[in-house]
Amino acid sequence: MEAYIRGIGNISPQLSWDKADFPAAMNVYEGNRLKCIEPDYKEFIKPIQMRRMSRTLKMGVAAAGRCLRDAGVDVPDAIIAGTGLGMMQDTEKFLTAIIENEEKFLTPTAFIQSTHNTVGAHIAVMLKCNKYNLTYVNENLSFESALLDSMIRIQERSSENVLLTGIDELTDAYFTISKNAGFWKEDIASNAHLLEHSGAGSIGGEGASFFLVTGNEQADNYARFRGVSTFYKPSSDDETLAFINDFLASKDLEPKQIDLLITGMNGDPKSDAVYERMQKMVFADIPAAYFKHFCGEYHTASGFAAWMAAMILKTQKCPDGIMLNGQQVPKEFKNILIYNQTKNTNHSLILLSAC
């Protein structure tokens, strides 16, 4: 079960839109919030449509357009989406109207566009794509769920082109809500200080990570997804260890064959301690990196890590400032393992290899 990455469309707080920029120097953001650098939407969306579209939807449509064009595919055979929180802007708009107007004088547009499947559905309408269409909404396993379904789809129908997506937007209102709930570090100077700041929480982020994946092997593909596995609330580190070892064994890999481990370290001491323990137990000699200072913490951040891994495998170059503890950048990249979890709850492993 392997899925080749044929096309990419990525919108993030970094210079990820144009692949020629990779590996660009990290954009530095003051404070505890990272915002996407939005592309010029006019290339993908008519102005008349744009007025009614939320920021998430615009990012999704543009990332899909870019990704399909990159792959040379007009209409995919399946659209499989992942989003942790879905369409927050339209949800907030309709909810606020209900509260402020005491359930009177409401209009349907925001409600219609608030459903979690809106991005996948909108792309289907735009492309007249009648095929398989699903949206997964499972916090920080949303992208992983969509990836697993994409890989199963390709195993069943190897010639198919699947549009695999991960998208989440951090709206102003949700940033305030999550700040009040203590999600984000207070008084952090910038994203460059993510791991130096010892306070609880992380920094907020967002992004759209779109991939066109297929069973067709071609020399100029970016990379290949070789597997994804998830695990919920381990009762001990030994269980987590077994989960990681079982996954590697299922791919006939030993830990030392991993050229780069990309961890989801997010600066929260409670979450990061888990990685540190697992690094000692399984990955002691494996070069390890992190990525959330690039994109911030959000439910589909592992999609950004997958983008970064694919670009590293393709270019054999690594962005500056991602290695942990001043470790050396590996000379060659064949296998990259992404390990993400927050607060020892939802764990996921994604394995990518060079083509």
Added chain:
Amino acid sequence: MNRVVITGIGMITAIGNNVAENLDSLKNRKHGVGPINYLETTLKAELPAAEIRFSNEELASLAGVENPDYYTRTALLGLIAAIEAFDDGINKYGITDNSRTALISSTTVGGMDKTEKHYLDYLQNDTYSHLVQTHNCSDSSMKICDRLGLRHFNTTISTACSSSLNAILFGAKLIRHGLADRVIAGGTDALSKFTLNGFNTLMILDKKHCRPLDATRTGLNLGEGAAYIVLESEEEAEKYQKDIYAELSGCANANDAYHQTASSPDGYGPYLAMKEALDMSGLKPEQISYINAHGTGTDNNDLTEGLAIGRIFGNKIPPVSSTKPYTGHTLAAAGVVESIYSILAIREQLLFPNLNFSQKIEELNFAPVTTLQKAKIDHVVTNSFGFGGNDSSLVLSKYTSNQ
């Protein structure tokens, strides 16, 4: 290919707290639509709904939950139904190793019932911070996993009104590919002001009891509920000599790709979903004994679904009914609620009536079943179609062993 079978069922809807009560209501034309009592909404006076007649505190006690304030209504309903399915398909057989039991749940608005109550607090202070993450669609799924002790793969699907049929479809894939030994698949949705007002702005809510597949229909009634089924391979079920309810012989997902909320005029997406599900089952249309229609009662759905049925079944349309007048439209849960009704139709060899029917839709060449009838039922098609053109269909079959 592994045959996928159903070995456990559990549900709560406005017509019963469990499967047995639901069956009793179906047999006795006891519907659950009436005035709204528990949901705090100014629309109470004008819009009926199929509300479950329990407060959150009462639901918490049914679910065996100690601190109801920490649970959304969506999670409480989900727990009640998932525990019943788990007991029925797993616990009852003394199975204690659930290291390869997955949960595939679904919901449309997650914990909106709490969010809409505390939204301004969330924005202004940290009084209700402990509830912020209950908004996430995964919250009810995680609570189910915690309660049932599940550590394996779990996920949540949200494709509007077709959500739980897609949960079953994806669950079946995990079984066929050997990625899980058992899957608990289904969905949960509580009534919320958000959805009630949303559907109201679309002007598709009937102010009276809904009349699906009827020429005089004027809209749907919203409902709430949760339901789950246990899926596994035939081989796994045989290992424990399980009582098999039915076989999942076909399932498909297609997209209408026409409009965010309206179906295409000829119901192309619904047609594709039914056709592909039939193709997968290897059955011919004439082998289908019953169709449990999506049949919401809206002008658009019932006409386009009816046309799609006509396109597949021609002039040999099997008995059709919509059970939504009993339960209301339970949104994400609708697909799995109606899958269980289809399973009960097979088990009991009974066709359930389409309540409130009086006049055939002119453009269609069939009228729904209106009375409870004994019938030979081997294969059932059940449909769920949603916003975003997300259309799914299942074929459920009477289980017969090859041995």
